[in-house]
Amino acid sequence: MPPLSPPLAQQHAGADPYAWLQARDTPEVMAYLEAENHYQQACLAHQAPLRDALFEQIKGRILETDLSLPSPWGPYLYYTRTTAGDEYARHYRCPRPADGSNQADEQAETLLLDPNALAAGGFLSLGAFSISPDHQRLAYSLDTSGDEDYALYVKDLASGAVTALPFDDCDGSMTWANDSQTLFFGELDETHRPWRLRRYTLGDTDAPTVFEEPDGRVFLHCYRTSSEQQLVLLLNSKTTCEAWVLDANTPLADFTCLAPRQEGHEYFPDHGMLEGQWRWFIRSNQDGINFALYQAPAEHVPRPDQWQLLVPRPDQWQLLVPHRDAVMLEDLSLNASAFTLSLREGGLPIIEVHPEGQPAYRVQLPDAAYSLYVQDSLEFTSPCVRLRYEALNRPAQVRQLALATGAQTVLKQTPVLGTFDADDYVSERLWATAPDGTQVPISLVRRRADHGRSVPLYLYGYGAYGESLDPWFSHARLSLLERGVAFAIAHVRGGGELGEAWYRAGKQAHKQNTFDDFIACAEHLINTGVTTAERLAISGGSAGGLLIGAVLNLRPELFRCAIAEVPFVDVLNTMLDPDLPLTVTEYDEWGNPQEPEVYARIKAYAPYENVKAQAYPALLVVAGYNDSRVQYWEAAKWVARLRTHKTDDNLLLLKTEMGAGHGGMSGRYQGLRDVALEYGFVLESLGVV
Incomplete structure (x- = not known):
């Protein structure tokens, strides 16, 4: 039996008796969340030895002091190093070896950024980490609360001087132009949507607005193309895209639209070479939902002051890889002598390489079920790319793939310390x-x-x-x-x-x-x-938490226990409030409940709305107080309603991380302790100790 009675939230009059929990920072709300945290800690206090054992076991398998695989770029190798006892990896670079190896020279390395010093024991999430094209400066962004609102910084790598940029409400992105003086960054609106692109020149105190996106469904994002010669401003909802492009060598010029948005048309451009000629590569669903690949000329014409970018019209796009009914074209990587497709077929990821002048081929791998993606396409002129490959029973490997031949070399495998086979x-x-x-x-x-x-x-x-x-x-x-x-x-x-x-x-x-x-x-x-049902635990987070909440209402007898992390369980009320962060952008995923048919549909499955008088499995719910994606009150309201309706004596616990956001605690050891807490809850619920 629990060591004390669980907190019972007050029910107020009205359609939503727990809506008062949405009043952030009020004494009543803080007292309730603190009472739930205290109850959770008291109920699981006896598991402290198990949690400590789990933490030490997990930590004992991890090589705490390790070096990432260095990535070559220009005159340097860039890499990170983890050190035992530190929550975050440090970022370094060293001169690139003349022999072309990936061997880092610790005697000649330079520390670029130490997140441990910046965190000072608190929450820290590193957003951008962007080296300028001339390798003289580092642009980086930091979230220190978990709300995904970033502060921007530029560090001079020769002097070590750091400049904090005087801008608020930033999405964390920082994209360099080729002059190494101009940065583009995104700004958030009141609903936490990246909606404005601004251009900052080093030394200035202001950043002119380049673009504003008024449609509340559409996110704005700026990136450099594979060739490093173009910038792309991508405007995309969950169903429609529009891309604007700019020569990275002329950052003060205007962006030019590649193809005007059309509802339902999604396209994603990149810039590279095909048969020795500069080309636009466009992944588009205009011929089918699984996407096809097109190419188009990338031309420039001289003007007195600069080169003018001529953007190809959509009717100039030429089919390169056709749509395939059974194969999803998910992504594209470009190198000067090959393009690499990330496909999905039969539920598995496939890498298909198209080397210049040679037949295309697919990468061969040993396991039946696995994860595979292009981790690093390296420099544009590189003859190789790096793949990340892992399976449920196989630690992650970084494999180097020679694009011309398909030869694979395992450069690094994540070590597992202790006894493991x-x-x-x-x-x-x-x-x-x-x-x-x-x-x-x-x-x-x-x-x-x-x-x-x-x-x-x-x-x-x-x-x-x-x-x-x-x-x-x-x-x-x-x-x-x-x-x-x-x-x-x-x-x-x-x-x-x-x-x-x-x-x-x-x-x-x-x-x-x-x-x-x-x-x-x-x-x-x-x-x-x-x-068996008596030995089945289930888990999901965010939209996966909605899944957990829904199936618990539908078939609670199938499960012994459940974990719901930052669960999107108050979906109806959230989607009815367009002033909340991200609500309008989510209409394409869930529908707009202002429409009666959609309202009825969401209400029929929304976990919070469908709590009923029945026995529920043991349940651990985790929320982040600073979460800007799924507000803390969704979990709090759901738990409050469950307490008053459920007919069982199984544990129902709410843990609110008061200093974290959607991703939980930020440090690696903090993360391991969170896992140990959840595993301890699961193991005891399943009778495994």
């Missing part, structure tokens, strides 16, 4: 059948010795925004696996694992599919004897 664990791909007959993939890892018998299981899900939960390795997860707890990912609709159609089948009017798929995955794991 990947072959002691088996990674599998299973398929569950949803109520409408759709086959839903599940990624599963467990001890090889447990194969064929029922075990406790931790099931994770997300299912929104087209995000793909590709299988990833986790040092921390070994603490579950070693105790005989299997781990699985439900690749439900709403994610992007099986392409754009998979995403669209789990959004707006089809959102119920996300919840049905997750329940089908749980039932499949139970019915096939992998686990």
Whole structure:
């Protein structure tokens, strides 16, 4: 039994009895959150030895002092170093070796940035880390509260002098022009949307506005192209894009529109070379939802004062890689002698290389289920790219890929200290059948010795925004696996694992599919004897927290315990308030509940609205007080309503991180302690100690 009675939030008159919890910083709200934190700490106090053991186990597998793989750029190698006891990695550079190796010279290295000193024990998130093209300055941005509002800085790398830029409400982005004097940065509006692009010249006290985006659904983002010769201002909602381009050598000129926005047309430009000629590469869905690749000439004409950029019209775009019904074209990487496509087929990521003058090929890999992406395309003229590859039972590797030949070299593998053998664990791909007959993939890892018998299981899900939960390795997860707890990912609709159609089948009017798929995955794991309902834990965060809240209302008997991190559970009330951060931009994902049909649809699944008098599993809910994406009160209101309705004696705990935001605590050791807390809750709930 809990050591004390749980807090009971007051119910006020009106349609939403817990709306008062939205009054940030009031004494009543602070007292309630503090009471919930105290209750959570008291209920789990007896787990302190287990948490400490888990923390030490996890930390003991991690090489605490380590060097990242250096990246060559210009005359330097750039890299980070972690040191035992420090929360954050330090950033360094050293002269580039004449022999072309990646070996860092510690005797000649320069410390560029030390986040440990900047954090001073508090929250810190590093946004931009951008070296100027002449390698003389570092532009960086810092969030010190977790609200994703950044302060901007420029450091002179020769003198060490740091200049704080006098601008507020910044999104954290900082993009250099090629003169190494001009920076472009984004500004947030009152709903926390990047909506204004400003141009800053070193030494000035003001930054003129370059562009403003009035549509509340549209985000603004500026980036350098692969060639380093162009700047792109991308304006995109969840359904439509518009790109404006500017020669990076003429930062005071005006951006030019590449193609006017059309509802439903998404396109993403990059600039590089094809057969020795400068070209625009455009990934576009104009011929189909899985995207195709186009190329267009990139021409300049001389003018008396500068080179004028001639932007190709959409009717000049030439098809390079056609749309494929079964293959999603997710991304593009450009080098001078090849272009590399990031594809998705059959629920798995594929890398397809198109080297100049040679047939295209796909990268071959050893595992059946894995995560793979281009981590670093290196310099534009590089003959190689670096891939990051990992699986549920295989630590992450950085592989160098020779673009012309396809030869792979493992440059670095994330070490796992202590006793670890990947072959002691088996990674599998299973398929569950949803109520409408759709086959839903599940990624599963467990001890090889447990194969064929029922075990406790931790099931994770997300299912929104087209995000793909590709299988990833986790040092921390070994603490579950070693105790005989299997781990699985439900690749439900709403994610992007099986392409754009998979995403669209789990959004707006089809959102119920996300919840049905997750329940089908749980039932499949139970019915096939992998686990039982009494030994099944589930977890999800943010939009994945909405998933957890919805399935707990629908089928609470399927699960023994659940974790919901920064959960988007008050979705109806949030989407009804256009003044909240990001609400308007989310209409394309969830719908606008000002429309009666959409209102009814969201109300039918919203976790907060559908809490009922029934038994719920043990539940740990985690919120961030400074979270600007999912407000702290969503979790607080949900827990308050659950307390008054649930008919069981299972633990219901709310932990609000008072100094953190959407991503939780920022330091690596702080993060490990949070994992230890959650794992301790799961292990005790499942009867595994």
